[in-house]
Amino acid sequence: MTSRDQNHSPARSFLAGSVSGVTKLLVGHPFDTVKVRIQTGIYNSPWACLKGTIINEGMRGLYKGATPPLIGWAFMDSLMLGSLHNYKAAMRYQMNTDNLPVWAVGICGMGAGWTVSSIASPVEHIKVNLSLPLSKY
Template sequence: MSASRQHSAASVERTPSVHDRLREFAAGVASGVSKLVIGHPFDTLKVRLQTEGGAGRFKGLADCLVSTIRKEGVFALYKGATPPLIGWMFMDSIMLGSLSNYRLLLQKGDKTRPLSIKQHAIAGCGAGWTVSLVATPVEHIKARLQVQYGDAATRVYTGPIDCARKLIRNNGVLGLWKGLGLTMAFRSFFGAFWGSYELYSIELRRMGYEKNTVSFIAGGLAANTYWTLAFPVDVVKNRWMTQPDVKPPRYPNVMACIRDVYRGLRGFYRGFLPAFLRSFPTNACAVTVFEACMRYL
């Protein structure tokens, strides 16, 4: 075989096939489902603590958990689960699929070319911005459903479809994308996630851990890193998204929302404990599932 034909064959092998794309999508779906099952109860507690404002509805994480279960039942922890059940499957497939594409772009089409930690971070940031277009309406509806208290008679929304319908009726279709800029700012920290994931993976491989263990531990540690850095933006995002859907709005602009959240540094980390507790097992399992699917499918 001539050198040109060898180069052509190598290029074909390095270019993602249709099977690669389908595999990325399936792995993303599996990752999203595992993340929802494990992490949604923690997410509900996080959002409730983040959005309670200064009223002091809950004394802390334990009080929020006990009060929610006692007054609304254990399944209240899965309030708002339907949007992410559907959305996270696509969100993870889009995020992880775009991550692969951004990595390939930085590799100049050669999948065998190693990337630096900085390049992994750039790819992660790009993937975060890309998935924000899908994530914003999903997270908007999810958050509004999560902060509904009391029985069915007092709730503003009967479910995700009713919530979407009312948001569109009151604000137009673009009302579903309220908080897009904040979502993009929040998800830009996926650069920190995937950059630190690569760093942790290198160190764990150097220590002799096998592949699945590296994926699990590095995924959990990267998630801890991500939430520690990104959490203040998440607090502002959820407070902005869940403000009453009335006119004039509670917050005329994002800066007004930031000023309301601010109670010293502590105000920007309201609800951090459930997010931090959730982040390791949820993302460790999600990354492990994704990478296992990518290897075995």
């Protein structure tokens, strides 16, 4: 086991991924709320939507419907960073080195991306199909 492996456990990588997912939701969900409300014709502009939502619903209005994406982002980012850590540890073990070359880190990143997309892609497909108007069925 390398010194890097001793200082950085897979559990910490999965936890860091969860924190990453929560952070993305806290920053990004208000933009999604504004986008959806403009697309559905509730407001005419982003500024009017932001202003109207905060006046009528408070800041919490910008986070309506945030629970499902919160769980999804936390899980997906946890899986991505945790699997990246595990792929890198396996690659370091296989190559018998503490410092991976850039190409090896890239392969580990592709593995982590594949791991996440094998779960995220079907979930997104279902989400998109559920968001279609009933007349499409």
